[in-house]
Amino acid sequence: MKTNNPMIDNMMDAQANAMNAWMDSAKKFQSAFASGNVVAESQSIYKDMMEKQAAMFSGMNAGGANPFMDHAAKPEEFMKNWYNQQMTGLKQMTDFNQSIYNSMVNYGKNANDYNNSFSTMNNAWTNIYNSWMGSMNTSYDTFSNTMKNPFNKDMFKNMFEGSQMFMKVQDMFQPMMTALKNADFSADTWKNIYTADNYKRMTEQMFGSFFTNNSLKDVFENGTKQMQNFFVNQNGLGKEYYAQMQNMSSQFPEMFSGNSEQMKDLYAKMNNVFGKAFEPLLKLANPGKEKENVEATIALLDKVTEYSIKQSELQSQLYKTMQGSMETLAKETQDKYKDMAAGSFTMPTPQEMYNEWVKTNEKTFSDLFATDEFSKVKAEALTLTMDVKKHFQKQFENVFEQYPIAFKSEMEEVYKTMHDLKKTVKELQTKLAMQNAASVELFDEEKGKAKKK
Amino acid sequence: MFVGSLFCKKRIDQVKLKEQDTMENKLMEEINSINAKMLKSYETLNEIHEVDIATTPKTAVYNEDKLTLYRYNRDTEATYKTPVLVVYALVNTYKMLDIQPDRSYIKNLLDSGLDIYLIDWGNPSKADRFVSMDDYINGYINNCVDFIRKKHRLEKINILSICQGGTFSVIYSSLYPNKVKNLVTHVTPVDFSTNDGLLFRWSKDMDFDTLVDGFDGIIPGDFLNQGFDMLKPMMKLQKQQTLTSSLDDKDKLLNFLRMEKWISESPDQAGECYKQFMKDLYQGNKLIKGELEVGGKKVNLKNLTCGLLNIYATEDHLVPPAATIPLNDYVGTKDKELYSFKGGHIGVFVGSRSQKELTPAVTQWLKKRD
Numbered sequence: 112m113k114t115n116n117p118m119i120d121n122m123m124d125a126q127a128n129a130m131n132a133w134m135d136s137a138k139k140f141q142s143a144f145a146s147g148n149v150v151a152e153s154q155s156i157y158k159d160m161m162e163k164q165a166a167m168f169s170g171m172n173a174g175g176a177n178p179f180m181d182h183a184a185k186p187e188e189f190m191k192n193w194y195n196q197q198m199t200g201l202k203q204m205t206d207f208n209q210s211i212y213n214s215m216v217n218y219g220k221n222a223n224d225y226n227n228s229f230s231t232m233n234n235a236w237t238n239i240y241n242s243w244m245g246s247m248n249t250s251y252d253t254f255s256n257t258m259k260n261p262f263n264k265d266m267f268k269n270m271f272e273g274s275q276m277f278m279k280v281q282d283m284f285q286p287m288m289t290a291l292k293n294a295d296f297s298a299d300t301w302k303n304i305y306t307a308d309n310y311k312r313m314t315e316q317m318f319g320s321f322f323t324n325n326s327l328k329d330v331f332e333n334g335t336k337q338m339q340n341f342f343v344n345q346n347g348l349g350k351e352y353y354a355q356m357q358n359m360s361s362q363f364p365e366m367f368s369g370n371s372e373q374m375k376d377l378y379a380k381m382n383n384v385f386g387k388a389f390e391p392l393l394k395l396a397n398p399g400k401e402k403e404n405v406e407a408t409i410a411l412l413d414k415v416t417e418y419s420i421k422q423s424e425l426q427s428q429l430y431k432t433m434q435g436s437m438e439t440l441a442k443e444t445q446d447k448y449k450d451m452a453a454g455s456f457t458m459p460t461p462q463e464m465y466n467e468w469v470k471t472n473e474k475t476f477s478d479l480f481a482t483d484e485f486s487k488v489k490a491e492a493l494t495l496t497m498d499v500k501k502h503f504q505k506q507f508e509n510v511f512e513q514y515p516i517a518f519k520s521e522m523e524e525v526y527k528t529m530h531d532l533k534k535t536v537k538e539l540q541t542k543l544a545m546q547n548a549a550s551v552e553l554f555d556e557e558k559g560k561a562k563k564k
Numbered sequence: 565m566f567v568g569s570l571f572c573k574k575r576i577d578q579v580k581l582k583e584q585d586t587m588e589n590k591l592m593e594e595i596n597s598i599n600a601k602m603l604k605s606y607e608t609l610n611e612i613h614e615v616d617i618a619t620t621p622k623t624a625v626y627n628e629d630k631l632t633l634y635r636y637n638r639d640t641e642a643t644y645k646t647p648v649l650v651v652y653a654l655v656n657t658y659k660m661l662d663i664q665p666d667r668s669y670i671k672n673l674l675d676s677g678l679d680i681y682l683i684d685w686g687n688p689s690k691a692d693r694f695v696s697m698d699d700y701i702n703g704y705i706n707n708c709v710d711f712i713r714k715k716h717r718l719e720k721i722n723i724l725s726i727c728q729g730g731t732f733s734v735i736y737s738s739l740y741p742n743k744v745k746n747l748v749t750h751v752t753p754v755d756f757s758t759n760d761g762l763l764f765r766w767s768k769d770m771d772f773d774t775l776v777d778g779f780d781g782i783i784p785g786d787f788l789n790q791g792f793d794m795l796k797p798m799m800k801l802q803k804q805q806t807l808t809s810s811l812d813d814k815d816k817l818l819n820f821l822r823m824e825k826w827i828s829e830s831p832d833q834a835g836e837c838y839k840q841f842m843k844d845l846y847q848g849n850k851l852i853k854g855e856l857e858v859g860g861k862k863v864n865l866k867n868l869t870c871g872l873l874n875i876y877a878t879e880d881h882l883v884p885p886a887a888t889i890p891l892n893d894y895v896g897t898k899d900k901e902l903y904s905f906k907g908g909h910i911g912v913f914v915g916s917r918s919q920k921e922l923t924p925a926v927t928q929w930l931k932k933r934d
Contacts, residue, residue, distance in 0.1 A: 469802050472797065477796075480794060493770065523781065
């Protein structure tokens with residue numbers, strides 16, 4: 112398929128060559144496994160592959176076409192990423208083939224041995240996937256930099272993200288399909304092997320807006336910093352309490368672990384510290400703006416903690432649903448292909464597997480979203496987000512009170528006044544127009560009467 | 565015996581390797597094909613310089629604050645005596661009604677001989693946070709209706725309304741029955757007691773005072789879009805994935821891009837209006853109960869006495885039929901009709917059935933009452 116665009120043609124050729132070379136090497140590796148000479152042969156096969164890749168890219172450069180037109184600096188960067196991707200992929204492929212070999216060696220051994228080798232194979236696939244996506248991300252990012260229209264650029268990015276999810280699903284499925292082919296698959300094995308990280312990764316990609324941990328950490332850091340300043344200003348009065356606060360800070364990352372119980376414990380500890388330790392201390396401090404600020408900071412941290420717990424509950428629901436969805440899918444796949452021993456098994460295409468995954472997820476997530484529990488937690492988390500924001504803004508206003516800055520609360524008064532004034536003016540204009548119309552009508556009427564006379 | 569079992573094991577291994585090889589081939593083919601399509605999409609996207617939507621010619625005839633009232637240009641005289649005012653929702657923009665020339669609800673109505681006016685609400689900023697339902701209904705809509713009445717020297721005009729714009733128009737027609745001749749509502753929520761749609765379910769638990777305050781009085785369009793995305797959790801992924809199969813078709817890609825552009829142009833919402841809409845309607849269901857007040861005026865649906873054509877979509881996941889259909893049971897008019905459209909919320913306006921079936925149904929209904 113030639114496109115008349117040297118860049119596209121070159122890229123397509125390179126892509127096809129890379130894939131062919133990859134597949135060629137994979138086949139060589141596999142026959143090496145079958146013959147039992149894998150260790151002896153792999154080095155030369157790998158070397159051969161490296162050379163083919165290098166030749167392929169040097170051939171591409173020798174073509175002389177500048178595929179990136181006026182973006183002279185980009186081709187090298189892109190090619191470098193592309194080349195690295197192929198090389199890393201190759202290495203991973205070798206590891207993967209090695210793991211298949213190990214799996215074969217373990218054939219017929221007990222379940223534990225099999226599970227171990229299955230895990231290795233799964234890890235090998237995950238590594239291939241990660242390496243592939245990592246380098247593809249960089250490559251496509253460089254690629255999209257040459258796109259001029261920002262809207263189209265966004266579209267390209269979205270499409271890439273869509274295909275990324277597709278690849279991620281393949282990453283999840285591949286070991287399962289391998290196991291199915293080996294007739295050693297059970298849904299339980301698969302469930303045991305897949306780690307929470309895999310679910311987490313996919314869930315976060317799907318529902319990114321629910322995972323805003325970084326900004327929360329900032330809030331925490333700012334809050335604790337402000338408290339530190341306060342106690343330093345109070346002539347070191349709170350030195351030991353600050354140390355305690357630092358200990359608490361080191362525990363904050365747990366709050367984002369997705370473990371509701373752990374967070375509730377932490378929350379209780381925090382309340383204990385704030386209630387029993389800081390409060391008496393604050394009684395000693397001189398009343399004034401600074402003290403008010405610290406009190407407000409404590410209130411803010413309290414809100415943030417509440418929010419974190421709620422957010423964690425919400426995230427936990429999403430993770431669990433994703434996990435449930437995967438388990439359902441594993442079970443359904445197992446049932447579907449239970450006749451494979453009789454030889455009636457037909458390998459589904461990656462697209463078919465993806466479609467099945469989408470269908471199952473659509474149902475499980477829609478079911479979750481329709482529950483009272485989800486609706487309530489989502490609403491509470493949202494309210495707490497806004498509450499935290501409000502407290503934070505109030506803090507901001509307190510801190511910058513001395514500066515000539517118009518605050519949100521002051522601007523709101525201005526907006527309200529503007530709105531009310533506009534409304535009044537419009538009402539007066541309408542009344543005036545009606546009066547004018549009535550006057551003209553009256554004038555015309557009187558004029559008519561005068562004429563009659 | 566030992567040699568025989570070794571031979572069998574080797575054969576099994578070879579069969580497995582062959583099957584493994586086939587599976588890898590399939591995956592590699594798929595990966596290769598996706599990448600090839602991605603590369604092709606880069607070329608196609610670079611060839612597309614502008615993604616135009618809402619291109620049917622129109623002229624701005626009235627402005628008030630951020631609002632613009634447009635009148636669509638006609639080459640010939642309108643064949644209808646009564647002009648039509650189109651009232652769209654505050655969510656997203658009217659441009660979906662005119663997404664592209666061969667899928668334009670507006671153009672079809674125009675070609676049928678109607679004289680069409682349309683309200684573009686504009687994009688509220690923080691300065692508009694206190695703009696209320698009273699301002700929208702008793703202010704903006706009423707002023708636009710008066711402008712058209714005056715221009716055409718008519719007592720009453722027709723209103724054609726969409727979604728939330730339909731709810732506003734139902735309220736308006738109940739408050740000002742002497743100014744509306746006929747009302748056409750599309751996918752318009754009026755009975756909010758249902759939990760059929762997730763939006764209806766979720767809104768019951770939400771604290772809208774805190775939400776509006778937290779967003780500094782202006783609800784971001786992106787926030788609303790995130791909520792809409794969650795109604796069909798996998799749709800966005802599926803959409804992007806299936807798109808790769810049509811990347812080499814410029815027309816198909818443009819169709820997709822136009823819709824994406826429309827979605828991306830989501831105006832923010834004035835907080836005060838949003839708050840009342842969500843609290844009084846989604847949570848309180850006050851319109852149906854006869855308890856709604858707008859600008860100090862009580863809204864009584866029995867006062868809606870104009871002709872009513874109520875169009876709902878059978879597969880609507882945003883405004884389920886259960887929220888739309890009951891309108892006809894509560895209004896005062898005897899001239900009322902319910903129209904069932906087989907499709908979804910957006911399909912009503914851009915689907916092929918819309919062009920073939922809905923436009924003629926609406927224009928014929930209006931013609932009979934002109």
